[in-house]
Structures are given as C-alpha cells and as structure tokens.
Amino acid sequence: MSQFTTEHTPAEIVKVFPKASDLFKERRIDFCCGGDRPLGDVFKEGKIDETVVLGELNSAFDSWKQEDHEIVDWDAIPPTELIDHVVHTHHAYLNEELPALGQFVTKIFRVHGANHPHLKELHRLYNDFKVDMEEHMIKEEGEVFPLIKEYEKNPSEKLLDHIHEANGGLEDEHEASGNILKRMREITKGFEPPADACSSYRITYARLAEMEADTFQHVHLENNILFKKL
Template sequence: MITFPFSTNTLVRDIVNELPKTSDVFKKFRIDFCCGGNISLSEAIAANGINEEAIMEELRVVFEKYSAAETDLEVWTKSDSTTIIDHVINHYHRTSEEELSLLSPYVTKVSRVHGDSHPELLKVHELYYEFKKELLEHMAKEEAVVFPLIKQLADGTVENREEAINMIVELEKEHDHAGEILRQIRSVTSDYTLPLDACGTYRLVYKRLEDLEGLTFMHVHLENNILFPRYF
C-alpha cells in the first residue's frame, strides 16, 4: 500500500502538482490552489476556518483513488517549456476564447430577463464582462510577447533576462486579479446556488460559469506553479 505523502506542512500547490485531482477538494473548501497555492495546507486551513480532519480525509480518499494514475499535470512537470506553452495555447487559450464567446449572450440574456427579481445577476454581468475583457487581452499578450520570451529563456537566447522576468511577474499579477474577479462572482452567486425559480438558461449560465472558473484555475496553476517558477 502506498503511503499517504501529504501533511499539513505540505504546500497547497505541491499537493496539486503531485496529484491534480486534489484541486477538486481545494475548490470544494474554497482554497485557492493556483494564485494562492504557495502556502502550507495548515495555513490555508487556518485562513479559511476549515476542519482539518475533514479536508485531510477527503485528500486521502482522492489519493487512494487516483495516485496510481498518470495524470495530465504530472506529465507537464516533466515536459519542456515549449511543450507546456503549446498545450496552454491549444487547450486553455482556444477553449477559453470559444467559451467566452458562446457564453456571453446567455449571461446578457439572464441579467436582462431576471435582473429585476435577482439583482445579483446584474453584478454577475458586470464582473463577467470585466473578466472576459481582461482574460482575452491577457492571453493575447502571452501569445504575442511573453511566451516567445519564455522560449528564449529556455534556450538561452533571450537578450534581456530581467525584462523577461518582469513580464512574467506582470502576468502573475494579472492572474491574481482574474482570480479575484472569479471569487467575486462565486460570492455574489452564493457558490452558484440557484434560486427556486431559475429557468433553464439561468441554470446553464451558472453551470458554465463554474466550469469556466475551473478551466481558468487549472490554466493559471499550470503557468504559475509549473512553467513560470523555472525562470526565477
């Protein structure tokens, strides 16, 4: 039997790096494993008022179920930077662009139709479009400017290392802000809790917003905790 490898002293990001499926546990307990993952599990437990025994038990269950499997992010920890960048662009950027385009009219419709009786939807609409604008600009900058610099860092051809590092730090700050917007959406929607009178479109919007949150957090985790630290 494989020994459970994590303790309350383990960094949150290291737990997710080792076993990505634990991200579902951290999401459930509202622990930020991407932008805020550089703290110990004990610090995260204290900061969020979580029952230590409960979260450790859920982590053990996930470990026992999934530890034997070769998972997506475990592969990326062993991959070169160019391979990771190509994966980020093809899997996360293209998917996010498509979903932001498809989801937008539904967010607008729900806020227009139900905003009077559910004013939180007006705030969701505002936050969503702020998030959409920032994420699209962020991904475009990554592809046009920063990712090419990271590839140059990787092969030793970068002309100004300090400038490249500063741009990576700027991306991390943008990740932090995107994460904060998503946390605000989750708060405004009371963890995506649907009202009794929610119609089909209302339900669709909440489900897809929550899925978009998960996609974004995994996107940020791959960059913040696997790709970027190679160059600091």
C-alpha cells in the first residue's frame, strides 16, 4: 500500500501500519470494534478534517517505511498460531496487569478523590473493565478458542455455525469494553495527569494508557483478523 485514502478502513490501515493506532486514538477514531468503516464515513460523522488527518497519516507512514521494521502479515498467520499469540501476549499481559493496576486506581481514588471527583467514576469504570475482561478471556480460552483450533483441524459447517454464534457474543463484549476505555480516556482528558499530580497518580495514568493501547491491539487482532478468517 503506497498511500492511504478515504476509501481505506482504519482496520486495514493498522494491519499495514501499526503505528497508525496512535494517531487514531488521538483523533478518537475506532480501529478495532468499529474499524471496518471507510475513513470517509468516519470523517463525515465526526466532522474531522480529512485533509489534515490523511496528511499526517501518510507523512508518518512514509517516514515509518524508511525505518527498518519487521512487518507482520497477520492475514497469513494460521488461526491456531494467532490464537497462541493473543493468549501468550495480550491475555498474559492483562492477567498480570489488571490486579496490579487496580491497586493504583484504588489508591489515587482514596487519596485524591475528594479534590478530583472524576476519580470515583474512574475507579468504577476500571473495576467494570477488569471484571468484564477477566470473564471474557476465560470464555475465549475455555470455549471459543478451542472450537476454532478444532475447526482448523476438522472443519465442518456445524462447528463453523457454533463458532460464528460464539464470536457474535465476543464482538459485543469487545465493543462494551472498548466503550469503557473510551469513557476512561474522556474523563482523564486523554490520561493526562493534572499539574499537581503525585508520582502514583502519574504512574496510574501512564499504565492506563498502556493498557488501552494493548487492549485495542488485542481486540483488533481478534475482530479484524482472527474472526474474519472464519
């Protein structure tokens, strides 16, 4: 792909140019759950200046191509291998990070909540996200991913129908979790700590931003690549 246009979807762009996800997050352009809509439609709906965004996007892509990057063709990777990557990379990260980061979210709410009322909502949102993602990953690893691996070895229409039904529920859960992350970003002003924030406050926001980035990539790989293989 030499240049991105309004006909390309955010999901297609992130497949080719992973760093585009940073620009999309800044512009609040969905590249995972709703990432299969053409940019032209997204720009119209969000009243976004397409000339500016496409200019930034293609300029960044041109610079990125000059660097030495290993480009992963996710579409060429078999489902089982992709599932193993998701589990050992993204699920492993969340299983370790969710409890640890939860302690920081609770701490800054306890210490700074009186002066920063949005931390009460952040605390609630984070815990909703934590429970949703933990249950979601258990369902994927215990039910859906084994079905997909079985289908890769022994394909059948009955099994495929079962997978499609299960995937519909997973995509709904992805969208709900994505909406929680968007709300967290909104109330924290893009995870930008206030000027008087202590080190714990700053660490919490930095780790929330990192978790958001990892989760969006995680959902992108499932929704736009793994599930589309089926």
